[in-house]
Amino acid sequence: MKKLLIASALALSLPLGAVANQIQVQEAYRAAAKQENPGFKDFSATRGQAFYSAKSGDTACATCHGDSPKAHGKHAKTGKDILPLAPSANAQRFSDASKVEKWFKRNCNDVLKRACTSEEKGDFMAYLLSLK
Amino acid sequence: MKTPIVIALVLSLSALAAQAGEHGDKYAGESRGKPLQPAQTNAKWQQECGSCHTAFAPGLLPAASWRKIMAGLDKHFGADASLNAAENQEITAWLVEHASNRWRASAAPLRITDTAWFQRKHDAHEISPAVWKRPAVKSRANCQACHAGADKGDFNEHRIRIPK
Numbered sequence: 001m002k003k004l005l006i007a008s009a010l011a012l013s014l015p016l017g018a019v020a021n022q023i024q025v026q027e028a029y030r031a032a033a034k035q036e037n038p039g040f041k042d043f044s045a046t047r048g049q050a051f052y053s054a055k056s057g058d059t060a061c062a063t064c065h066g067d068s069p070k071a072h073g074k075h076a077k078t079g080k081d082i083l084p085l086a087p088s089a090n091a092q093r094f095s096d097a098s099k100v101e102k103w104f105k106r107n108c109n110d111v112l113k114r115a116c117t118s119e120e121k122g123d124f125m126a127y128l129l130s131l132k
Numbered sequence: 133m134k135t136p137i138v139i140a141l142v143l144s145l146s147a148l149a150a151q152a153g154e155h156g157d158k159y160a161g162e163s164r165g166k167p168l169q170p171a172q173t174n175a176k177w178q179q180e181c182g183s184c185h186t187a188f189a190p191g192l193l194p195a196a197s198w199r200k201i202m203a204g205l206d207k208h209f210g211a212d213a214s215l216n217a218a219e220n221q222e223i224t225a226w227l228v229e230h231a232s233n234r235w236r237a238s239a240a241p242l243r244i245t246d247t248a249w250f251q252r253k254h255d256a257h258e259i260s261p262a263v264w265k266r267p268a269v270k271s272r273a274n275c276q277a278c279h280a281g282a283d284k285g286d287f288n289e290h291r292i293r294i295p296k
């Protein structure tokens with residue numbers, strides 16, 4: 001799968017660095033998810049999609065990032081433009097581990113009032129990476 | 133004979149008043165800095181502060197305000213905007229270095245819109261209350277709605293365009 005992704009990135013002449021980094025970021029979540037839950041099997045794009053649109057109180061990820069993560073979002077409070085979240089529309093997304101962690105920390109706190117699990121983070125990435 | 137004396141007196145009084153103004157009596161000591169923003173800005177400030185709202189120019193608030201804001205980023209006006217320690221230190225240092233150089237009051241508000249200079253410049257005589265409710269404006273924090281160069285620290289009144 002990893003080889004296939006890198007090969008297709010090359011074929012499409014996407015920035016290879018970003019794609020390799022996205023895989024690395026998600027693999028780190030996989031290792032952490034196994035630690036957190038011995039019964040963990042694999043990430044699921046379907047679960048990630050449900051997580052993306054699920055409301056907690058009156059807020060969901062989609063409130064600011066938009067119903068389609070391939071389109072621009074809009075900050076619910078300030079109205080500031082938010083670049084697309086899906087890597088197919090914005091290649092740099094999820095390619096910088098510390099940036100990814102920074103935003104999961106902030107946004108999980110804001111939306112869910114708690115930290116996200118590694119499984120939730122990996123599912124979320126699986127969904128966004130599945131959007132072509 | 134009397135007139136020149138009166139004129140001289142008035143002139144020297146107004147000169148004194150102007151001097152006092154320059155020394156921070158304006159807006160009861162709550163005045164924004166000049167310049168508002170240095171020509172050379174900090175890249176981390178631009179990136180981090182600018183991801184959810186306009187990266188507000190450092191001269192809009194005094195150093196004590198920036199210190200308080202940066203110490204409470206985990207609860208930043210209802211949102212978690214926390215940074216790691218190194219980023220926080222770098223941005224705080226830059227904001228403090230370029231904070232308002234004309235602020236003389238002891239107050240250190242957390243909101244730019246709570247400062248005396250902001251309230252005077254945007255009072256009901258200047259801006260009709262209805263303007264704030266327009267969809268293109270929406271929030272007093274949305275500087276860019278009327279000040280197109282806000283992200284570059286440009287609030288020149290000749291370049292204000294109030295959206296309909």
